Amino acid sequence: MKKEDTVKLISAEGFEFVISKEAAMVSQTIRNMLTSPGGFAETEHGEVTFPEISTTILEKICQYFYWSLQYSRGKETDFHIEPELTLELMMAANYLHT
């Protein structure tokens, strides 16, 4: 993937997840961050930090982004979520508008 097409999401522990911009745009919050005019650091560097979201949750979220793109292209599968993660995942998803 080219650098311009990717976005870096950084978790609370410092893990960096590099995903395509299209996938990141599934989240309304991230979309706003990346496209809003105003010269924010996120827009320029293509990096967003989430100090409240842990690594496991952020990883799951990235998986969801890709699953969502797949779903909209027609491949409708199930998205499995481990029950232990659901509470935090729900809160993170609420924050990310996704």
Next chain:
Amino acid sequence: MPVLRSRVIPPTKPEIEPLKHPANKIEPATPARTWDTTRPASSGDDDGGDAGRKRKLDVSENLLGLEGGDREGFLNLRSGKKVIKRIGETDGGNSVDGKEKEKGKEKMDFEEVRMLREVSKDGVDVDKLDIKQNADGSCNEKRRRRFGREEKGKAKLIDEHSTVNGSEFINLDLELGTKHSEENVGSVSEPRKEQRVDKKSSVRLSESRMEQFRDIARQNASKFAYFNVEENHLSDDNERLVVADGEVEREIEDWPGPFSTAMKIVRDREKKLNGGQRIGSLDPKKKSNSSILWIPRKGQRQGPKLIIPSLKELSMKILVQNADAITSLEHVPDALRHKLSFMLCDSRQMNSHFLNLLFSGSPTEIRLRDCSWLTEQEFTKAFVSCDTKNLTVLQLDRCGRCMPDYILLSTLASSLNSLPSLTTLSICGACRISDVGFKALVTSAPALRSINLSQCSLLSSTSVDILADKLGSFIQELYINDCQSLNAMLILPALRKLKHLEVLSVAGIETVTDEFVRGFVYACGHNMKELILTDCVKLTDFSLKVIAETCPRLCTLDLSNLYKLTDFGIGYLANGCQAIQTLKLCRNAFSDEAIAAFLETAGEPLKELSLNNVRKVADNTALSLAKRSNKLVNLDLSWCRNLSDEALGLIVDSCLSLRMLKLFGCSQITNAFLDGHSNPDVQIIGLKMSPVLEHIKLQLCPSSPRVNLEKSLFSMGACRREL
């Protein structure tokens, strides 16, 4: 009604013996009574002989046969019953009649009732006086007849009975006088004439009485023949108010103001359009039936917009399934807590474990839509562990089971100021709370702004007085739907004190009248934003007039099931309330032109409109909707069968903000509309192939920050009624 009993006892001896023998039953010494429908025609006959009587009585042989022998036994049996019945009927004579009336029965049934009364009267007479022969016979026959009726399950007797003999008739005094139906009196008098050959004096006396009764009956018969719901609902108050404003009831088009202009425009437009396209043209694009020109989009639409399940929803679903495994709801924002709580209540998986999670710590908002599963102990235990100092919103709907007064006093109202921050409280369905409990509740929650007391059936006007005294200057929202013990006029003085009230819901309180509305809006109308008047069926256009005059900021108005409202009412509303965003009309009698004119005048700010079962809605409304309603998001056109595919297509293609369209019961809509409209965002609900319960989920999106969850429930309930 007092029983006036002036009897004239004809001087004949009572003859009971012949009736004891079954064999004699067909050959009584009594005058013949005819039981067949041809009676009036044969009125000229003279019942001279037994044979004649026999003949006539043959028709009723089966009746008599049923009763069979043991005439005496009947007498005894009957006497007891009859006395009781008599008392019941004379005292409740009116009510019996009333009841009959209310069932809308024909005169015939009414006659039956009267006959019962006569029969019973006769029975008593028999018992008391040892009656003379024909009276006896007549009584017996009446009794027989009554027995027959009862035995046959009170089947209607077609015959014009003539069981009343003259002497009895005299005793059928004034209370009956007004209740004779003309027919009955007429028919009775005729056979009586034949029967009472030997009772000439009494006959003549009763005949004149009969004439009198007959005249009275003629005057009153029509009143009793048909029960008119509307007429009987009209109270004196309403009449007075309507009459007083009679001068306003001019033609709508003579009014000053924008509504009449709009009406004129609408009517002219209709004339123009209808004049042009009278006959169906060959061009398939031009619609023949309606005057609306709508071109359905050709070619395939992209298909229904794919709804990708969001991560939030997915994780919530799993959470709900595993709710028992949740150990803490700390850091979970309130909106998510509410969503979880609602989903659990809906799927009946809510339990005390989750309840404790909600109550634990120092919660700020607790919402439980359904507490019907909750027991008193569980609730007490959960509440005791709750730190209520930060609680701002508490919703415990359907808590009737777990919230009697003593529990209330030991939990919510345990001390003065036990709920110091509470601003919103909902205890719908708390049917065991009385005025005492409510008073304690109010004193412990001094900061209340919004209170929902729907279906709290034990609360009386005392409670509303207490509310007005303690919280009168703070209360902004008050819901008292279906509080059966509240009388509108008694609570009016208290309601007038609520100067900051913005939302009032009196749905289902039948004592709400025009007088109440006037009294209330004159005091509090300037602040009113929402008025819910569903099912307050006594309201007329006068209410709308005063609302329009005094409530300029009204945003939401619900007029469902108010069948007395007419186009004049809508006219007032259009001229007065120009800021209405949510308008709910259901089963109202407004015409197409009036609704269209309303939309032209005041339809711009509308976001939610329901025209459910407003059957006259047709092309005019469609055109006005298309032209004016840019902000419309929710539209309900269920049961509006005069709307064609073209009309709906025009609406949907023009109202670009439209997201939900309900079309229950619109069987006239075809795929021409469903496939042909070009609005990709709108969800159409209620036609055959759409999933029926999905719309309920749609309505529950708590998107608006205002306390709208009750409203969602309310409209959901409305949907269920439609279904």
